[in-house]
Amino acid sequence: MSLVVCVHGIGQQFSGEDEQHKRWLPAMNDGLRRAGHPVLAPEDVSCAFYGDLFRPPGRRLSGTLPPYDASDVAEGLESELLLSWWEEAARVDEAVVSPGERTLMRTPHAVQRALDALSGSSFFADIALRALIADTKQVRAYLTDPSVRAAAQERVAASITPRTRVVVAHSLGSVVAYETLAAHPEWAVDTLVTLGSPLGIRHLVYHRLLPAGGVWPGPVRHWTNIADAGDVVALVKDLAGPFGPRVENHIVHNGARAHDVDRYLNTVEAGRAVGRGCHGN
Known part of the structure; x- marks a missing residue:
């Protein structure tokens, strides 16, 4: 109790x-x-x-993540969450290049650019990109x-x-x-x-x-x-x-x-x- x-x-x-x-x-x-x-x-x-x-379902579980890359980021909530993180990271960390208006409107390479930018931020420095993508998928799955x-x-x-x-x-x-x-x-x-x-x-x-x-x-x-x-x-x-x-x-x-x-x-x-x-x- x-x-x-x-x-x-x-x-x-x-x-x-x-x-x-x-x-x-x-x-x-x-x-x-x-x-x-x-x-x-x-x-x-x-x-x-x-x-x-x-x-991950359907196989023996281990401490590994699927080999996610930018192509695995789904349109909608997942990509928008990444772009929001990028925008905020640029606001609080001068080492992160700001996305700019055009990028936030979802250009074809926006997700890859967001991942590249976030990988250089102090906030996400110790997080592998595939883990970052997995996190967006958890948020989407719950919501x-x-x-x-x-x-x-x-x-x-x-x-x-x-x-x-x-x-x-x-x-x-x-x-x-x-x-x-x-x-x-x-x-x-x-x-x-x-x-x-x-x-x-x-x-x-x-x-x-x-x-x-x-x-x-x-x-x-x-x-x-x-x-x-x-x-x-x-x-x-x-x-x-x-x-x-x-x-x-x-x-x-x-x-x-x-x-x-x-x-x-x-x-x-x-x-x-x-x-x-x-x-x-």
Whole structure:
């Protein structure tokens, strides 16, 4: 019966619940210490896992990805997401060449140019291009495939207990957590903490949310959203616009690993939000 449920983001298809727990709990406890709150015991925290839904089917699974290249990027959401990342990367990183208006209108070579530009950005420096393409496919699968969407939300719902007071969600996991909470107003969850969230990207994510219209996430009383100024995935840093002034937004500085969940979790801002949800102060 966990007090805190954690929901991971994209690119975790070769991980699992126990691995996520080993990563999230120490960083979360560091944030709680920074904020002056008691740390959590292992049994106080559980990690909802849905990453296996994106593992390649029909063959023995391994820690490898298909050899994706630019030709594998689908028209529509996948290509538009890459172009949005490129535009934001150019805004926050002077080493990245700006795409320009013509490119953003989807020229024939726009996807390859986006991949080339992103490979030279500090944000995506340690991410292989095929992993980057795989990430766009995970976002598309969740937002457009009802069976994937339902299965991911079922994993989160199965982790929520009557004792759960806080849901902490990272990256794409914030979309899964938001929609799951919105569907269950009967739960006793008090606090939602979103880290590096893409929820505010109107044309790609926000307008595809279910329910539509930026409704408040079900039973939640306190929603804290935390973004690094250089986090390209969290393209819209302030969620008060799309979801209302009750969202408490914070900008943090995670260094070169702007989107890493560890760096988000060990901030005093995250510790304060989680601690308030767990202990009521």
